[in-house]
Amino acid sequence: MAVLAINGGPKVFEQPIHAPWPEFDQRDEEALLKVFRSGNWWRGGTIESQAASECGKFERAFGALHGTEHALAVFNGTVAVECALRACGVGPGYEVIVPALSFVVSASAALPLGAYPVFADADPDTFQPDADSIEAAITPRTKAIVIVHFGGYPADLDRITAVAQKHNLPLIEDCAHAQGSQWRGRGVGTYGDYGTFSFQQSKSITSGEGGIILCKTAEHRSRAYRYHNLGRLESLGFYDFELLSSNLRLTDLQGALLNSQLEKFPQQMARRMENYAFLSAELRKIGGVDPLPADDRITRHGFYYYIFKYDAAQFGGVHREKFREALAAEGLNVTRAYGRSINEYPLFRNMKVPAEYTKSQYASVRMPVSEDACANRICTFSHTMLLLDRPALTKVVEAIAKVKANIGELK
Ligand SMILES: Cc1ncc(COP(=O)(O)O)c(C=O)c1O
Structure with a gap:
């Protein structure tokens, strides 16, 4: 019997989880x-x-x-x-x-x-x-x-x-x-x-x-x-x-x-940072979904994305896209920032640039780290997820842990 929702098992979130934004009053x-x-x-x-x-x-x-x-x-x-x-x-x-x-x-x-x-x-x-x-x-x-x-x-x-x-x-x-x-x-x-x-x-x-x-x-x-x-x-x-x-x-x-x-922002920022610490500690326990490294020089952390790094090797070789599909089926939408490294957009790939601009011959420009991150590694949530309450965030962690525990179903 399948456990993962993508294979017909029960979903972690009955309705896809959604964090309302903006907050206004x-x-x-x-x-x-x-x-x-x-x-x-x-x-x-x-x-x-x-x-x-x-x-x-x-x-x-x-x-x-x-x-x-x-x-x-x-x-x-x-x-x-x-x-x-x-x-x-x-x-x-x-x-x-x-x-x-x-x-x-x-x-x-x-x-x-x-x-x-x-x-x-x-x-x-x-x-x-x-x-x-x-x-x-x-x-x-x-x-x-x-x-x-x-x-x-x-x-x-x-x-x-x-x-x-x-x-x-x-x-x-x-x-x-x-x-x-x-x-x-x-x-x-x-x-x-x-x-x-x-x-x-x-x-x-x-x-x-x-x-x-x-x-x-x-x-x-x-x-x-x-x-x-x-x-x-x-x-x-x-x-x-x-x-x-x-x-x-x-x-x-x-x-x-x-x-x-802006009056609401300090309080929202504090909530985001607190939930960031919680989510990061929980994801580290799962393994293969690592948050960005802690750095003492970052004395305050604002957010657009909550970013974590997917390591396929720790998920039985299953590609990030399959992992994202499995989570979407559980009701959790994991994004991958903008999907492509900027140098790969047709805007740049097809641009004709005079030959003397040797570093701007975009058809052949390669950015290995950025391209690999976009294609295979980067996972993101909107900053609005960090405004959810703790029970909702606990279920976010549960959904990711569930996919990892049953990764064999995705192979
Ligand atoms: C990194 C970055 N720079 C610039 C912009 C442009 O901002 P705007 O949409 O306000 O023009 C954005 C918008 O998303 C962005 O993410």
Whole structure:
């Protein structure tokens, strides 16, 4: 008689388990209504009104959460990366080093600026951008380095900032996954020249769409400010335009929602970290489904993904995809992040790049660690799973342990 649900046995979860997101209440409604009724739905035209707006308030509050006074709200995480790249002087003729294991934007944001991404591979243990691979990707055309804190687990900022400094290259931290994460007691996004964040619907702080750029100094912010506000300088009049740029401003309705969502965030972050510790300890006991390594330098862990590493050898050689299918049948949806290493997308594979960009001949670029992680090893849950109650999480562990105990049924 089959035990696994995929073979007709009883399911662990009668209904597929689902963690509702976003969490919202009357405070969010009131915050939105306040701006709505004020009739002032943008963040304002003068520097004073911009600072006094909900967006201005959010820049200060989110900046404080990560440990900087210099922040700039924008309308999503994609334009945040683009704006930071432009502020670092990226343009036609340059190369930008980018992570292969990330959401496409970490790499593709350089393309509209006329620059070519050069991929760096991931560390096999943490799945984060690897400092040696970044250094090997540097050429005389390199203008900036983009890294990601994949899933919210910080990349090795000690080693990566050392590489950036050694080669005198600006560093952009794509922190779209890492709201709240800290490295050695300071928020991620403050180690590089710029740190960019997304507040799109699925992120752990959200206003549906939204973004912010943390900037190393006031001067860095001024540079980004020009590109986010139609090429205006803060010091010039409303109709004085200095350079070609677009309008990346966030609305104050979203600013208000971000402020009220941010009030809930510390408590949600504490719940996520507590459940992360529980789930990680339980998965370690099962074996072959290891969480990312504990690291004392990670002093606070924000999440987009809960990541664990599947080891087929400890599951009788059964491939991760079969394991995921078996769990889906049990009512537990295990994802595999974005499914492919960015260099493998047709966007890059089919791109014709002038021959002198030798590291950007994408048809032949291989990122062995990232490709293997995506194809065979990486397993993810949404951060929302870490907001479930303990009985639900215990059943998550039970489902995984059940598949392992009955792995013979999958062979
Ligand atoms: C790593 C990373 N960078 C950038 C972005 C782009 O953010 P947005 O969707 O807000 O444009 C995302 C969005 O998921 C992301 O995951």
